[in-house]
Amino acid sequence: MLLSHILNLSAKIDNRAGVMKEKLLSALRGQKADYIEIRLDESSSSRLIFRGDRLEEAGRSSSTGGNVRALVRGGWGFVSFNNLDKLTEHVSLAIEQARHVGKEESKFSPVTPVNDIVEASFKKNPLEISLAAKKRLLDEYNQLMLGTPEIQTTSISYGDSKKKVALATSEGTYIEQNRIDLNLRLSAIASRDGDVQQVGLSIGSKGDFSTVENLQEEARDIARRAVALLSAPRVKGGTYTIVLDPILAGVFVHEAFGHLSEADHIYENPQLREVMVLGRRFGGKHLNIVDGAAVPGYRGSYKYDDEGTPATKTYLIKEGVLNSRLHSRETAARMVENPTGNARAINYTFPPIVRMTNTYIEPCATTFKDMISGIKEGVYAKDWYGGTTSLEMFTFSAGEAYMIRDGKIAEMIKPVVLSGNVFTTLDNIDAIGNDLDMNQGGGCGKAGQSPLPVSNGSPHIRIRNCLVGGK
């Protein structure tokens, strides 16, 4: 029943597609602004949430809506709506609002208009798997975690979605992009004598259900680790040499440098433009940091961004030196650089802003063994719980951590929150591993738009003199 229902739904979307193109382009005809875009979204999603042995939510949702964004003399108007019937009025309102704002010359990098339809790519389509089968799989993981002694409860959330976005611009571009996204979070919560500890696992994928299958061993492992944390000591706060695993190093590069590379923070700030001048050295010659939606196969991958700019692969840092940054068409024009295809909107209720896609540190040659061998006392931090940045200072937290003593991994400690400063911490990376791995389990938040699908990654890295919070 479920399967047939989904097929019906897709028939409905496809049916409207041809009509939609004409409808959008006609709403743009004859309108006077420096640039106008119309975006329409259709999406459907399902989710399953467990708390302990209760299935707390099995829900489905659908969403239809759109927006118009207009640029007049450097000012923007933006109108979002659910009712698709009054497109012309929405366009007029957006232009009127933009006129109210605009007082200078518009700057907006040109891109070649395209007509394209991009189908969703997937290996094992989660939408073709019944809710019953998904529930069975999650039940199994849940029982494995709950069966571990001293596990108090668990939390599991699974969601998948299918989304079609149509973009029409006053330059004649019409693009339809389809994507399927899925994510799973498993958490095991252990409790003893009023102490409560948790360990989680987050997995995301651009439409491949097999990434959330066969996680039985991982489910057992996070439950065991949550219990082990109850008796783990807490690290003493201070500065340490730290080694980050590829997952946490990916979160590190996202927070420590990725956000500062987003040109919308910089383009209208003369002081920050001086600080972030291309050619400035941030790290050693071994450090290369990349972002790009053109890197295929990850959650941050796409063909065009939400302003119709083709995706690229951008070296943010090349051999330790600031090489380039992430742009929308407006930030690129104002900084006289090239657009990089990084303007993204989480859904139709927001305008596109500069965002990361797939961000990673390129691998070098150091083996893990060599990386830890010279460390007398340090911290090995793995997996992630969260991260945040103020551009200059940032924090990121590990899901799992161990002391390193005399070159060897020693006792497990309670998870740590680490902190750094972009102007010193990147330069303190003194070893980069040979084992690049990408993490797809996270979502990025910026300006109220969260969680945006991104991926990030790195090989193992070693950082000297890193601040660790603790007693």
Add this chain to the structure above:
Amino acid sequence: MERILSIARKLAEAAEVFQVSSRRTPVQFEANRLKQIQTKESTSTALRLVKNGKVGFAQASGVIEPEELVKMALDTSQFGYEVNFEFPSSQSYGHVEVYDQDVQQISIDSMVSLGETVIKAVCDNTPSIICEGSVSHGTATFSIANTSGASARYKRTNSGISIDGMLVRNGDILYVGDIRTSCHPVMDHESITLEIIRQLDLARNNATIKSGTYPVIFTPYGVSGALIAPLISALSGKMVLDGASPLKDKKGQTVLDNKFSFSDDPTLPFQPGSTPFDDEGITARKNTLINHGCITQFYYDLHIASLAGVTSTGNGNRNGGMPSPAPHALVIDGGDRSLQDMVKDVREGLIIEQLMGAEQGNILNGDFSGNVLLGYKIENGEITGRVKDTMVFGNVYQLLKEISALGNDSRWIGGYVETPSIYCPAISVSSK
């Protein structure tokens, strides 16, 4: 709504429709000037039904055929939890003032002028600062109807201003900012300007603090950013039911300083979190969660209350899905000490205004750890400057077990929590 309910009534034992329609107009500023005017309209409809004793749920943003929404909800009901509660019946809800028609009369020009006035005053104080932010107003209509006979609707207005400033100075980046919200029109430029300038003045010089244990004062922003999340997690009826709350067996016990009282009050007039009924149609009411340090109440929605064998406290909240327990508008009772007076009391210590990363620790057992994004050093009773590259670590239950003083400076942060400054004798500080 009526159509959805009447179709669902035929196919299920019970059903409930919840709808929110809103229109909001944010005016946005970037780089000290007006950048964008927005109009945002949205409607979402959620259907919860009971079929063969089990719950089904579906939700739609935008247009959807009622038949399709009902079918989606029925699809999920085969997996739903067993329902052991009833939707509330027809009743009259008390009046809670959350609507001010003057909000609808706010012109774009007056919003632009409010933002520009604040930004100009901040730039006059500190010429190289770059401000961004927004001024917005809006109206939302909340409707609920169910097969037990309840049918209710209310409108809530919302007005607000949020301005942030970024100052780059000798390789340092300093953030300052403030938010004001109300159901009345927010037109006052002075209080937000003074708050931002206060932060700039205190952060004008840099100061350092050595690793160690120090007295700490959390300003209202500091309290809301560092201490609230672990408390509301532990007081949630769901966390208590699951055994994941460190307070699960502490009801009736005094576990915090007796100066500390904490409540959830959705009946306060013209607060953005206020409401006459929750998202399940249960009358919203003031719940005192912690009274003079004693745990008095956990908060519940219908479902969790039915599992815990208690009644809903009117805290059913929908955040893009099925109802779940959540507070509406939190209040920490204020004290009688001025901030200045508390600062005078400290020989060497820290004021925490913004803590970055606080929510990344193990919130479940009350731990918080973060980088002091905005905070000041106190030496011999005086604020000497801003501390940077400094981390603090604490546990909210240990920290609030002994409170030196509560400030007389209670204020709302983002319409979500009202709190005074809180002065505690000891927090762990790590710095470079």
